[in-house]
Amino acid sequence: MSDLRPITALGAALPRLASFGALEIRENGGLALASMALRRGTVEPTPFGLALPGPGRWIAGQGVAALWTGLDQWMIEAEGRAELDFAAELKQLAPGCSVTEQTDGWVAFEIVSRAGTGPIDALLSKLVNVDLADFGPGCATRTGLEHMSCFVIRRSEAHIAVLGARSSAGSLWHALETAAKRLEER
Amino acid sequence: MKFSGFRVFAEALKGHTGWRPLWRNPDPKPSYDYLIVGGGGHGLATAYYLAKTFGRSRIAVLEKGWLGSGNVGRNTTIIRSNYLLAGNEPFYEFSMKLWEGLEQELNFNAMVSQRGIINLFHTDAQRDAFRRRGNAMMLAGAGARLLGREELRAMVPFLNYDNARFPIKGGLMQARAGTARHDGVAWGYARGADSHGVDLIQNCEVTGFRLDRGKVRGVETSRGYIAADKVGVAVAGSSSRVMAMAGMRLPIESHVLQAFVTEGLKPTIPGVITFGAGHFYISQSDKGGLVFGGDIDGYNSYAQRGNLPVVEDVVEGGMALMPMIGRARLLRMWGGVVDMSMDGSPIIDRTQIEGLYLNGGWCYGGFKATPASGYAFAHLLATGASHETARAYRIERFARGHVVDERGAGAQPNLH
Amino acid sequence: MLITHPLLGLRDAQEFTYLGDARLIDRPAPSAPDAEAAFCDYVFLRDNPAGVHRELWYHEHGDRSWLVVTRDTVTHEVLGAELARNVALARTRCSK
Ligand SMILES: Cc1cc2nc3c(=O)[nH]c(=O)nc-3n(C[C@H](O)[C@H](O)[C@H](O)COP(=O)(O)OP(=O)(O)OC[C@H]3O[C@@H](n4cnc5c(N)ncnc54)[C@H](O)[C@@H]3O)c2cc1C
Numbered sequence: 001m002s003d004l005r006p007i008t009a010l011g012a013a014l015p016r017l018a019s020f021g022a023l024e025i026r027e028n029g030g031l032a033l034a035s036m037a038l039r040r041g042t043v044e045p046t047p048f049g050l051a052l053p054g055p056g057r058w059i060a061g062q063g064v065a066a067l068w069t070g071l072d073q074w075m076i077e078a079e080g081r082a083e084l085d086f087a088a089e090l091k092q093l094a095p096g097c098s099v100t101e102q103t104d105g106w107v108a109f110e111i112v113s114r115a116g117t118g119p120i121d122a123l124l125s126k127l128v129n130v131d132l133a134d135f136g137p138g139c140a141t142r143t144g145l146e147h148m149s150c151f152v153i154r155r156s157e158a159h160i161a162v163l164g165a166r167s168s169a170g171s172l173w174h175a176l177e178t179a180a181k182r183l184e185e186r
Numbered sequence: 187m188k189f190s191g192f193r194v195f196a197e198a199l200k201g202h203t204g205w206r207p208l209w210r211n212p213d214p215k216p217s218y219d220y221l222i223v224g225g226g227g228h229g230l231a232t233a234y235y236l237a238k239t240f241g242r243s244r245i246a247v248l249e250k251g252w253l254g255s256g257n258v259g260r261n262t263t264i265i266r267s268n269y270l271l272a273g274n275e276p277f278y279e280f281s282m283k284l285w286e287g288l289e290q291e292l293n294f295n296a297m298v299s300q301r302g303i304i305n306l307f308h309t310d311a312q313r314d315a316f317r318r319r320g321n322a323m324m325l326a327g328a329g330a331r332l333l334g335r336e337e338l339r340a341m342v343p344f345l346n347y348d349n350a351r352f353p354i355k356g357g358l359m360q361a362r363a364g365t366a367r368h369d370g371v372a373w374g375y376a377r378g379a380d381s382h383g384v385d386l387i388q389n390c391e392v393t394g395f396r397l398d399r400g401k402v403r404g405v406e407t408s409r410g411y412i413a414a415d416k417v418g419v420a421v422a423g424s425s426s427r428v429m430a431m432a433g434m435r436l437p438i439e440s441h442v443l444q445a446f447v448t449e450g451l452k453p454t455i456p457g458v459i460t461f462g463a464g465h466f467y468i469s470q471s472d473k474g475g476l477v478f479g480g481d482i483d484g485y486n487s488y489a490q491r492g493n494l495p496v497v498e499d500v501v502e503g504g505m506a507l508m509p510m511i512g513r514a515r516l517l518r519m520w521g522g523v524v525d526m527s528m529d530g531s532p533i534i535d536r537t538q539i540e541g542l543y544l545n546g547g548w549c550y551g552g553f554k555a556t557p558a559s560g561y562a563f564a565h566l567l568a569t570g571a572s573h574e575t576a577r578a579y580r581i582e583r584f585a586r587g588h589v590v591d592e593r594g595a596g597a598q599p600n601l602h
Numbered sequence: 603m604l605i606t607h608p609l610l611g612l613r614d615a616q617e618f619t620y621l622g623d624a625r626l627i628d629r630p631a632p633s634a635p636d637a638e639a640a641f642c643d644y645v646f647l648r649d650n651p652a653g654v655h656r657e658l659w660y661h662e663h664g665d666r667s668w669l670v671v672t673r674d675t676v677t678h679e680v681l682g683a684e685l686a687r688n689v690a691l692a693r694t695r696c697s698k
Pocket residue numbers: 223224225226227228229248249250251252253254255256257258259260261262263264265390391392393420421422423424428443444445479520521522523524548549550551552553554555
């Protein structure tokens with residue numbers, strides 16, 4: 001049998017981790033993702049006890065979270081379950097909904113500040129055209145980041161996540177790293 | 187007044203007191219045989235050929251601003267005949283031949299400079315497509331050369347040949363292509379038309395058509411009613427607005443296209459270079475400014491100014507192609523309203539209203555067409571028949587499905 | 603330009619792609635006797651006004667919704683935006 005070894009989105013055996021001043025950027029290799037869409041006439045489910053968020057919002061539960069991605073559509077995240085068939089599990093909890101496995105389509109970067117919200121806001125201002133006055137914890141949006149379509153999630157004041165297409169993981173890392181470095185040099 | 191080296195010398199001795207305005211500035215007469223609406227390159231060239239080549243008289247050009255205030259003075263001055271389709275290539279090659287004799291014809295320095303154009307390619311498939319286009323050009327007598335990477339590098343060493351996304355594999359060159367002084371072209375045709383008796387009437391906006399039983403009788407203008415037997419409309423980005431006054435809807439959307447010029451630099455860029463994959467093209471003016479542009483902004487606009495996202499897109503394209511451009515300082519940028527047609531090709535045709543003719547849909551590339559467009563439109567107005575090189579530009583092609591879609595993008599103007 | 607997304611508030615026009623005149627929602631009936639001429643007009647002809655224009659924008663770097671945006675083509679001012687699906691649904695309800 002061939003010896004297949006999984007690699008991360010950035011192509012290494014282990015997820016990448018780097019610090020730039022107060023900012024730490026971590027490739028989150030364990031994050032499982034599945035999208036969920038209501039079909040006409042189905043009732044909105046509450047998978048894993050999550051009350052599904054409205055437009056522009058993100059909500060977290062125990063090891064799982066959900067973000068609004070479009071009308072009647074959400075992305076469901078599950079920490080540390082990338083190796084499991086998370087979509088199948090979600091499907092059980094969302095009867096009548098369309099559920100699609102998404103884990104391998106994406107790369108997730110967790111960005112945490114050790115110096116409060118300032119460095120996170122500075123990084124966001126450099127990278128995305130999002131109104132920071134209206135982007136506190138619990139907000140999530142898809143937007144363009146250096147021409148790449150990404151989800152940006154504000155998990156807390158000092159913690160954001162950026163989800164981008166796995167095929168451009170390297171470019172996305174480069175964008176985040178370059179911006180973080182520039183802030184560090186400032 | 188004829189221009190010549192001797193004349194310049196003689197005037198120098200007389201303290202330049204003998205120069206006269208290049209054209210009269212007449213008031214409109216009550217009626218004409220031919221009215222041309224729009225005093226841009228195409229309208230002025232039409233009037234010139236109508237008077238000079240087709241021997242017609244009682245002609246006026248009505249321009250709402252000043253002559254050359256539209257796109258003819260806003261474009262990036264590229265002239266070329268490097269098209270693929272049979273409906274296009276003979277027309278643009280006819281235009282190129284007229285460019286080659288234009289300055290003698292007009293006795294005016296339009297600074298026509300055949301410095302060549304190179305379209306870059308980045309993949310094997312693109313090379314094949316360009317080879318095919320080059321063959322079509324050669325069949326039409328336009329000439330073409332497929333350049334390999336090393337040959338190209340010897341000509342333009344400053345390009346980024348190893349860009350990760352778009353490594354440069356070579357280019358298709360048309361050596362006869364180049365640039366011309368855009369407003370010089372308008373002035374040359376204006377002077378020529380005037381000297382053949384055409385009235386060039388400025389500050390005269392056409393505000394309506396007087397129609398009678400399916401026939402045009404004349405036009406309402408900001409300077410009063412003017413009667414005419416035949417009215418030819420050549421208003422570039424305003425085609426839809428003007429033809430709407432005659433009750434017509436056109437296969438056209440108006441979009442804004444931007445252009446940029448840097449401070450003057452030493453000669454660096456030998457000809458015109460286009461980087462289609464990166465939405466960027468560039469040449470260098472005789473004053474030294476780098477003249478460049480990219481895609482249209484992409485939504486309906488009559489604003490004559492663009493927005494910043496396309497500025498970013500264009501300069502990113504420039505940086506990807508030739509990183510040294512990052513050191514050049516931008517001097518000016520501007521926009522022009524272009525009439526994007528549904529197949530990316532122009533319309534030179536009669537309309538269902540007798541005596542009313544349309545010349546429009548030139549998209550972002552009508553400057554190079556100026557001589558042929560004027561000639562073909564004059565031919566149509568004078569003889570009633572399409573010029574042999576412009577037969578594909580009839581408006582009924584859309585209903586018949588015979589579109590001339592060089593890009594193959596379909597009825598989506600912002601993709602052409 | 604900022605587009606007033608009905609669900610997400612002000613969004614940069616760069617997040618969107620442009621299709622054109624909102625009349626593209628009104629697809630002619632393929633079985634009507636004049637369908638051929640109607641489709642030719644539908645595919646190729648546009649009003650193209652200088653001034654207020656209703657047009658279709660797609661929120662590609664966003665929630666992937668189609669919007670009908672009302673915008674002034676002379677000033678680029680965005681005057682309003684609605685979900686295209688609501689516009690289309692309201693039309694079918696009216697025509698029934
Ligand atoms: C930024 C930019 C770059 C370009 N680059 C190139 C290039 O490199 N190569 C190329 O081949 N082409 C290029 N083009 C396209 C080219 O400039 C146009 O296709 C061409 O100039 C259009 O024909 P014209 O000269 O007659 O238009 P215009 O000069 O616009 O003439 C139309 C005239 O009609 C007048 N008019 C409008 N409405 C009325 C009315 N109601 N009554 C009276 N008069 C009216 C206008 O005032 C205007 O003067 C470019 C265009 C732009 C905007």
